[in-house]
Amino acid sequence: xxxxxxxxxxxxxxxxxxxxxxxxxxxxxxxxxxxxxxxxxxxxxxxxxxxxxxxxxxxxxxxxxxxxxxxxxxxxxxxxxxxxxxxxxxxxxxxxxxxxxxxxxxxxxxxxxxxxxxxxxxxxxxxxxxxxxxxxxxxxxxxxxxxxxxxxxxxxxxxxxxxxxxxxxxxxxxxxxxxxxxxxxxxxxxxxxxxxxxxxxxxxxxxxxxxxxxxxxxxxxxxxxxxxxxxxxxxxxxxxxxxxxxxxxxxxxxxxxxxxxxxxxxxxxxxxxxxxxxxxxxxxxxxxxxxxxxxxxxxxxxxxxxxxxxxxxxxxxxxxxxxxxxxxxxxxxxxxxxxxxxxxxxxxxxxxxxxxxxxxxxxxxxxxxxxxxxxxxxxxxxxxxxxxxxxxxxxxxxxxxxxxxxxxxxxxxxxxxxxxxxxxxxxxxxxxxxxxxxxxxxxxxxxxxxxxxxxxxxxxxxxxxxxxxxxxxxxxxxxxxxxx
Numbered sequence: 019x020x021x022x023x024x025x026x027x028x029x030x031x032x033x034x035x036x037x038x039x040x041x042x043x044x045x046x047x048x049x050x051x052x053x054x055x056x057x058x059x060x061x062x063x064x065x066x067x068x069x070x071x072x073x074x075x076x077x078x079x080x081x082x083x084x085x086x087x088x089x090x091x092x093x094x095x096x097x098x099x100x101x102x103x104x105x106x107x108x109x110x111x112x113x114x115x116x117x118x119x120x121x122x123x124x125x126x127x128x129x130x131x132x133x134x135x136x137x138x139x140x141x142x143x144x145x146x147x148x149x150x151x152x153x154x155x156x157x158x159x160x161x162x163x164x165x166x167x168x169x170x171x172x173x174x175x176x177x178x179x180x181x182x183x184x185x186x187x188x189x190x191x192x193x194x195x196x197x198x199x200x201x202x203x204x205x206x207x208x209x210x211x212x213x214x215x216x217x218x219x220x221x222x223x224x225x226x227x228x229x230x231x232x233x234x235x236x237x238x239x240x241x242x243x244x245x246x247x248x249x250x251x252x253x254x255x256x257x258x259x260x261x262x263x264x265x266x267x268x269x270x271x272x273x274x275x276x277x278x279x280x281x282x283x284x285x286x287x288x289x290x291x292x293x294x295x296x297x298x299x300x301x302x303x304x305x306x307x308x309x310x311x312x313x314x315x316x317x318x319x320x321x322x323x324x325x326x327x328x329x330x331x332x333x334x335x336x337x338x339x340x341x342x343x344x345x346x347x348x349x350x351x352x353x354x355x356x357x358x359x360x361x362x363x364x365x366x367x368x369x370x371x372x373x374x375x376x377x378x379x380x381x382x383x384x385x386x387x388x389x390x391x392x393x394x395x396x397x398x399x400x401x402x403x404x405x406x407x408x409x410x411x412x413x414x415x416x417x418x419x420x421x422x423x424x425x426x427x428x429x430x431x432x433x434x435x436x437x438x439x440x441x442x443x444x445x446x447x448x449x450x451x452x453x454x455x456x457x458x459x460x461x462x463x464x465x466x467x468x469x470x471x472x473x474x475x476x477x478x479x480x481x482x483x484x485x486x487x488x489x490x491x492x493x494x495x496x497x498x499x500x501x502x
Contacts, residue, residue: 058131066126066206067144074119075152086153093154103439104422105158106384109373110291113168113323113339116161120145120169121176122206128177129207134272141169160388163371167342171296171321174273178262180204182231186221193218228502232261236467236497240283243490244326244335253285253327255292255493265351266302266314275299283327294323297365300344311352311360318347318365320395322414324451324473326375326489335487336475337375337386338449340416343367343393359401367393372418374447376477377485387442389418406459413452420444426481445479459499469493 078087105112123144127137145165149157180200188196197217201208211217235258241250259279266275276298283290302316320343326336347365352358369391376387393416400409423444450473457467473489 056131060130062210063127063130063132063140066130066210067123067140067147070119070122070126070206071144071148071152075148086155089152089154094151097150097153097157100156102159102162103156104160104388104441105155107158107161108383109325109337109339109375109386112160112164113341113373114291114294116165117168117172117321117341119148120165121172122169123165124169124173125177125204125206128173129204129210134174137173138166138170141166141173145169160371160373164341167319167371168321171298171319175262175276175278175296175298176204177207178273178276179260180207182229186216186219189220229263230265230267230502231500232259232264233500234259234465234497236465236495238493238495240491240493242327251285253283253290255284255495256282257495257497265354266299266304266349269299269302269314269316272300272319273298275302285327288327290325290327291323292325292327294321296321310356311350314349314351316347316349317344318367319344320365320367320393322393322416324449326473335375335489336449336473338373338416338447338451338475340367340369340372340393340418342370343372345392357402357404359405361399362397364396365394367395369393369416369418372416374418374449374475374477376443376447378479378482379442384442387418387420387445387447389420389441389447391416391418391446393417406461408455408457408459410455410457411453414450416449417446418449419446423480443477443479444481445477447475447477450474463499465497465499467495467497469495 075087075089078084079089120141123141124137126144127140128134132140142162145162148165149162180203183196183199183203185193185196197208197211200211208217235256237254237256240253240255242253243250257280259277261275261277262273263269263275269275276296279293279295281293283292298319300317300319302314305313305315321341322343323339324336345365345367347363349363350361352360369389371388371390373386373388375385379385379387393414395414396412398411401407420441420443422439422441424438424440428438452472453469455467455469457465459465469492471491471493473491474486475488476484476486478484
């Protein structure tokens with residue numbers, strides 16, 4: 019229990035430092051925040067958090083009939099008595115599904131008149147309610163922080179993306195499609211707009227939303243070489259990327275700038291969520307401008323997810339995720355009128371909660387180890403010929419330490435991970451992802467891009483032999499590009 023308490027205390031301190039409040043000033047686009055034109059509705063926000071939790075629990079209990087949803091007074095009492103443990107859910111559930119669940123809590127507050135910081139307690143409260151009251155399984159440390167940190171990130175991003183659709187002055191079919199788009203991106207906000215009547219009332223809030231963005235969606239083929247000496251395996255690929263406020267103008271509040279990248283693969287009878295990278299500016303400041311461009315520095319909130327669609331010796335060769343990660347970074351952008359445009363960024367992150375595939379823990383749905391540590395990432399982009407020819411290089415190197423292991427003499431196949439209550443295989447992992455691409459972007463908004471990737475995982479185990487896996491891939495994508 020002492021180890022659990024130390025980890026829990028570290029994560030709590032990390033969370034507080036990550037989202038500590040900074041002075042907020044009125045920015046260039048005040049109409050994009052409900053704080054400016056919506057009264058706070060705390061009772062409705064709390065009620066929606068309760069409805070979200072009870073609705074998900076009712077589905078799990080009565081429709082899908084999950085064992086963990088068969089709660090009663092005894093299971094609730096037992097949860098409080100036993101306290102927090104490390105759970106054994108699949109990595110996609112812990113690092114994708116839980117953050118999305120948290121985003122619903124966040125937008126229950128955000129769309130009812132609360133600002134970014136004021137919405138955070140609703141996420142924490144909703145997650146605690148679920149962990150202690152609505153599951154028979156013991157409360158999960160990793161769920162609490164993944165739901166909170168990831169929920170804040172997904173929640174604010176989905177809120178701002180829905181803002182790009184909303185135009186309260188629009189009418190007719192245009193208005194209908196805008197409201198549907200906003201509701202798909204932020205379901206709780208869409209419901210609140212229907213409840214309040216804002217979905218059909220005509221006004222001038224959110225009119226002329228002119229925040230710039232860059233969006234690219236592409237599809238193509240990817241060839242993956244899963245290890246030394248292996249054959250290349252073909253996959254169909256769908257990739258989407260989005261940058262909000264790419265020039266970082268008037269970045270005075272959290273998420274005034276963010277970037278999002280998602281990749282899906284299909285092949286070998288599987289549709290696979292392969293990659294997600296999200297970076298958002300929590301606080302930033304422009305440094306002294308230079309003749310060639312502008313420098314910024316700030317604190318960034320990051321989330322990364324990589325997964326492998328293939329197995330090597332029945333094991334996943336690489337798998338990595340980090341959801342509670344933040345740190346300082348610098349960003350350079352050359353002036354738009356330059357013939358050769360350059361952008362560069364570098365960030366160093368403290369990782370409060372991450373996970374990496376392991377070679378020995380393999381019980382039930384768990385084949386990865388939780389950990390904390392640090393990561394370094396850098397991006398370089400160079401554009402020629404009025405941004406029609408683009409070169410990009412990206413690298414991410416992360417190190418995670420798994421502190422709480424298990425007695426190696428125990429047979430994991432005969433025990434439940436919940437009873438073991440461990441992070442995974444004790445040791446540390448170094449995960450590297452590097453990407454280089456060259457693309458042609460036409461003036462008619464279509465583009466073609468060739469991409470090469472390298473992935474490496476080296477894991478040093480305290481009680482077992484160390485293991486290394488490397489993989490390479492090449493992809494050719496055809497896409498459509500929008501910029502405002």
